[in-house]
Amino acid sequence: MNATLRRAVVPTLTAAALALTGAACGKAGGDKKDTAANDKGPASIGLLLPENASSTRYESFDRPFIEAKVKALCADCKVLYSNAEGSAAKQKQQFDTLLTQGVKVIILDAYDADSTRGWVKEAADKGVKVVAYDRLATGPVSAYVSFDNEKVGELQGQALLDALGPKAAESDIVMINGDEADPNAAQFKTGAHKVLDGKIRKVVYEQSGQWNPTVAGQKISAAVTQLGKNGFQAVYSANDGMAGAIITQLKGAGVNVPVGGQDAGLDAIQRIVAGDQAFTVYKAYRPLADYAAEIAVDLAQGKDVKAVASGTVDSSTDKGIPAKLLDAKVVTKANIKDTVIADGLYKASDVCTADYAAACAAAGLK
CATH class of the missing domain: 3.40.50.2300 (Response regulator)
Incomplete structure (x- = not known):
């Protein structure tokens, strides 16, 4: 982005011997005392x-x-x-x-x-x-x-509304956010709420998944227990790693609702092709x-x-x-070819392995 942007942000070795070789590329500025x-x-x-x-x-x-x-x-x-x-x-x-x-x-x-x-x-x-x-x-x-992380959250929120379609206004959703110590997670959450609030019925369960798939799986299981199988109509997941665990738990509980993520991981793209994940955000x-x-x-x-x-x-x-x-893009089944494949992030053959061959054919990926 070229315009000046001001946004208040609340931020959130194995020791290995490192060899230092090569000729100088240039002289750094700074305090010459060091x-x-x-x-x-x-x-x-x-x-x-x-x-x-x-x-x-x-x-x-x-x-x-x-x-x-x-x-x-x-x-x-x-x-x-x-x-x-x-x-x-x-x-x-x-x-x-x-x-x-x-x-x-x-x-x-x-x-x-x-x-x-x-x-x-x-x-x-x-x-x-x-x-x-x-x-x-x-x-x-x-x-x-x-x-622009708040914009990423807005993209996630809008993609979830799009996945719900005309039922959005009557839908309750679950939100599994990122780590509360991470400033990015706070911005994603803010952006998502900016879009979702007032356009869905209610956020009925909201917890941090700590960027940890195991924790996210535990949180969605608790949500199903608390709300029942029909107690929510979609799930916002702050990233794809957590979305994968959430989808696994929902399948085990017999729940089929749209779940979105972020990061455009290869496994997430494959879940989108298969119809298990509604969208991701490609950065x-x-x-x-x-x-x-x-x-x-x-x-x-x-x-x-x-x-x-x-x-x-x-x-x-x-x-x-x-x-x-930088700006990001929403990826759904409809635009996989025009986003992550067109940009060379993945080849169609990376996505369309044997387990996903039929789904890829149906989606026009080859």
Whole structure:
């Protein structure tokens, strides 16, 4: 988005030896007191992603896309990667390790965004720039790259209304939200409510699934027990990982209602083809990763990031953070070919495995 955007956000290692090699790609700006981070050595960029259990996207898309773009922009730049595997404590260890390794920039997708204030300040004091990726970390980050998350929630809400059709106004729904500590989850929830409230009869059950499929499955089972099999007409799930568990539990209970998610995971696309999931939200990971890599390389080379991060956002700790926010798309059975397949995220053969061949044929995918 090119327009300036201001939205208040309430943010929410296994220690591995990291080798540092390669020639300098450029000189980073910052406090010259920290010679490890600001000398003329290799331009090392840290990449910290949050988890690999509830979503496959980080290992399948974000990491390889970022690594490839950094390499394309700066052949001598080194990317030092770790995944927190769902642990804020592990991610803090990983962050500290990167600082000791003398990285110039850290691309951080915070597992617990609210806990990062001290980490990011420590990095800034050492002259190390932090790019908040996908979710807005607290502390003096140098830039933020993500999607317009409230708009994503609005897309989810509208897609659920579309799935309900003319029955929407008489429908009760269940909402299984993301982790309450995650600022993205709060924005998804806000956006969904903005669209749903007043257009459905009532949200009859709303709980956090904590971005954990097991927890989400437990919550939907509790909803069925509390409300009965006919006590709700649709389910909002904040992401596809939780949606998969929710659909499994609903099938076991003999409940068939529209369920929507987010992330456009391959298994979610297959569930949509099969008619088990109503929709997902596709956030194009390549441009997201490309912009983050471009900003990180610019920072490592001492360049101004505002040519890319032309908008701004506010966090709970800082104002006017340079930001690049992207738009997302709803994916249903009707437009799989024109979205995730047309963009090259998946091939039709990835989706249309033997178990889904008949459903793919019916949907015109081949």
